[in-house]
Amino acid sequence: MRGIRTETIPLTFWLAGAALAAFPLCAHADETKRDDTKPDDTPIVVYGRGLQQVGSATSGSQGVVGYADFENRPIGRVGELAENVPGLIATQHSGEGKANQYFLRGFNLDHGTDLAGFVDGAPVNMRTHGHGQGYLDLNFLIPELVERIDYTKGPYHADLGDFASAGSLAFTTKDRLARPMVEVSGGSFGYVRGLVAGSGQVAGGTLLGAFEGTRADGPWVLSEQLAKFNALIKYSRSNWSLGLSAYTNHWRSTDQVPERAVQSGLIPLNGFIDPNDGGRAGRIALNFNGHFGRTTVSAYAIGSRLQLTSDFTYFLDDPVNGDGFRQVDRRGVFGGSIRHEWGDGPLIWRIGADTRWDHIGQVGLFRTSAGTVTGTVRNDRVDEYSGGFYGEGEWHIRPTLRLVLGLRGDVIGYRVRSDLAANSGTGSAALASPKVALAWQPSKGIELYADYGEGYHSNDVRGATITIDPTSHDAVGRVPVMAKSRGAELGARIERKRITASLVGFWLDLASELVFTGDEGTTEPNAATRRFGTELSIFWRPVEGVTIDSSLAYTHARFRGVTADQTYIPNATPFVLSGGISGRITSHLNATLRLRHFAGAPLIEDSSQRSAATTLVNAGLYWDRGSWRVSADLLNLFNAHDPDISYWYTSRLPGEPAEGVADRHIHPVEPRQVRVTLRYSL
Template sequence: MRLRKRKLVAACALALLGFGRQAAAQAQSEAAPVADEARTVRVAGHYDNAVGTSDAASQGVITTELIVNRPALRTGELLEFVPGLIVTQHSGDGKANQYFLRGFNLDHGTDFATYVDGMPVNMRTHAHGQGYSDLNFLIPELVQRIDYKKGPYFAGEGDFASAGSARIRLADKLPQGQASVSVGQHGYVRGVVADSFSAGSGTLLVGLEVHRNSGPWDVPERVRKYSGVLRYSQGTQDDGFSVTGMAYKNSWNATDQVPLRAVESGQIGRFGSLAPSDGGDTSRYSLSYAMRKRTDNRLFELDAYLIRSQLELNSDFTYFLANPQQGDQFQQSERRTVAGVNASESWTMELFGLPLRNKLGVQARFDRLSPVGLYNTVERVRQSTVREDRVRESSIGLYGENTVQWLPWLRSVAGVRYDAYRFKVDSSIDGNSGSANDHVVSPKLSLILGPWSKTEFFVNYGKGFHSNDARGTTQTRLPDGTPSTPVTPLVPTKGMELGARTEWLPGLQSSLALWRLDIASELLFVGDAGETEASRASRRHGIEWNNHYIAAPWLLFDLDLAASRSRYTENDPAGNYIPGSIDKVASFGVTVTDQGPWSGAFQLRYFGPRPLIEDNSVRSASTTLAYARVAYQINRKTRVSLDVFNLFDKRASDIDYYYASRLPGEAAEGVNDRHFHPVEPRSVRLTLSYAF
């Protein structure tokens, strides 16, 4: 088994070292409009970012080898494998992560669209935040690949995809059954079992995960997580289907961000809490169907899904600022049903001797929330209702895309999409019920030049959008009775990019992208307060440099660097910096495989400082973290691995905010202060895996 793996890795390395002309030619052929769209992906280390495989320098594929070989502290860190993307947490591990990319503090997912097997992960009109993207239901061992794109240049990507998107694909079949048990400090225990086997004329895949963790926090987190996957698939990638059921349930206590002054005064420790009853519980159940049908020159694809989810989240960020007697804890709650379908037809043809590929698609989605609410609570017990709404939100997106190979060295991809939304809100606040409609047209254009000397160049332009919370589209007054202006339902964005990708150095895949993204003036609905907040138009631009190098069949390096500048474009005396906007990101990784029974990995991640208020007078510190893994193959079936997180035991922040809060005895107006959530201290996890 190990010999076969060595041969595979060696073959990949040889292809990249200049002996793979046939493979390179095949890749170019596959990129042409007349190519077979169900191409076989060349496995090139951790990424498949070879010349001829994409329509933008910032587009790529993350292979299962990276997911398997690199340690991850949390499930959501799967997305941190996307170059330039940072994944953090400011609360408990049952809550969606905080994401940063391309000058954005993406909050919990706004402007970065995530999908699992065609199902949207981003939840619109969410109780906690628009585009809320919770990946905790995933079992990482079942992820086959992640296709990522950045920028609004792709006709098939709609809502929330202005900064980028990631499409996570689960496996239909496992090479062998697997069972693993992980144990670590602070009560960490995780067990996974997964297998696939023949069932009738198809394959049945089963996966189960149980997870317990209390974390380093003074108030034990007490994560209680269960995840399950059951998938039946039949046929091939070109002509087949799958039916997948997924179930997930989680409950936890949360230590949210705390004010710096409380730690410096000794009132609480670094891992302490001022709101010990914060936390929540959530669940997600889904049923999905996917099929592909290919004829001579056509490909039909269909995804359909039904999702039922629930969340109750209890938070307290300001303590005694709003309610000096009982405290400021609030609960955000929702019950949601999502149904949707995606369908597309692709075909190839020739026109005036030019090879063309055409694609038409439709994406429809319906969200029903009964209800979505915001409540004042004391120790998770509801005291009063701030607002409670029943929402119906529906959308349809139509798109078309045309690819033309004008010359052997020039390809164009032109597309356009049309999105229409309808919002219907039944609110507990008089004057906030009603309906709203909006639509947006988003043209796209990409030019791909080359390759010359194993180097190609990209010019990309596109318009996109993100939807706003349905409750804001009909809101005429705030919960306190103050008049309010409804928000813009669909907020347009515009992006452009110049890029290059090269393999001129044997063994190296390298890409460089210069990008810009503009967002129109908008009003935002803030789920934490149940009201709107003004936001100005903004512009972000930056540079990304990504490198993936196979130095030897057993040695791989990854180096990703990104820098960006983010500003409001409408001047304001308060300042034009965008609070929380990411500035610099760096990631460096080394993977060693097949050194006898030994293997290992090292990952270093730098998260640069950020402005915390508009005049840039308060900034966060930078955060540098290192992860490491050492693994030993005991025998053909048994493997043991040791993961170390925060290897150098850095005292840093996962995230920082600056706002007013009030502790007992402080002035009624509170104190403006830095609030931070610390990174977890150095911790060790030991995993025993068995293949069967």
């Protein structure tokens, strides 16, 4: 993507998006003229929480969510699609162009360190990233084109490697639409969104195209000036598909602010300290997926770039120019995977492999003043490559009893070329991870599970070659490339005609690790951790046209091997509750009411400082008649002023002591707002 002027991208996207979206619409129209059978009227398989998992799932915490489950569901941001996974929370502490902050199973996953994400088989997490390890940005997704979300939790699945210790999300986009559509949305705080999408038969396959544009100011004193554009074109045959997607985004940020600044009246709750925060992002991806008999293959090529300008401590380190900094990441990601299955009857074998190469042309950290770069902390080029291999056998001991044994091996190699020669270097690391799962059906529609597995997340490889702190020039320790995890789970699942429920208890350990801190350009030690907890998920259809879903999760999370007064893990939310009810009011009108709550969490290791709990209620009305659909979403129904995220650290405002002030820094949830969408289907 180097050499493209960002200012010209929106116009380019509008033209390219309109062309690629119009082509399937025209193809659809041409086909209708030629063929009165109208292939687009054929039934479409709808996946969802009603899809049977008993007899196929290997743990009580894995599942599937389909488009029908969240079509009538109000969401404020694309990342909230991840909240369809029971027990998962997606928040935001900065502008809407930045990856969300994720919370699952007592983890503050930052932007994705232990949550693996995939879209159409291609990984989304970014290794050795300019902002944070495992950076998981879902802003390029178009919600209307997501067909299903397959999710897992825990390190029990042999086909999953890096970043999947807490869980994984696999988004699958649609191959076709029942009818082409044009959609326009408008709402509070300058929110405007447009979408055009359609599909049709071309050369014996189906061509789908879509283009989305979003503009928003946000509820902040500092106008966000979000300008986001997404495009997707996808060609599918009976057993393979080829997709091309493109995304660009530009925004200004209101980051978390010191609570003392709000309480003193210096700024309002939705105010800002530094007006120069913001960013721009871009992504283009080509991916292939094929199913050939019992062999599945995928391949992808991704170009990605990100530029973030932030300021968290203001004038603590530099009382003259301020503490602003810019993070830059420009890379290409290339790879693929293959999986083959054979055997029938009581014994089934599976083998698979995946490979990935991150060719990182620039990953840098720079000092800024008033949004302008004034110096370099570090500026590197990195090549990171990996290979994963796994095999597993599934033994049907009895028709109601299954045993799955698996073993996965991962290898990561790297080369770091730093602007400071002492921090350059090469190296590699390897890890073997056993997996085991037992599933037993004591009666029809009921299955019990026992799982054990080991896994890992990779660390930023710049930390594996570092010897000198780029700021202080002090000697620093190096980072192990892989941070190992071990976990186990007992679970139960029940599936009846109108109700599906699962209950699990889990335990998860992470080894002692060092992580590279992108905001500082150096490493930061963390102790070993242990988490155990329980999760309950229910999906109930009491009568035709009404669905009720609920999930709750409790996690006890602590550091291990530390003094007794330093055991709490910052931002490890102990309790999460979410749920909702959707119902058909008339033959054309549906309504939804949803609740999301996560409890306060310790902000420092002795738990003397804690965040406030957050509770949000959203509502929606959806009217469909013929070719028309009108949606009205009311976000934050009760206008809560709770924090979306909270941190505790030291910062310094003008006039404060040189040593700064330790304080809670908060980013509030967005206030009550309305969004109305009008859709016309051709």
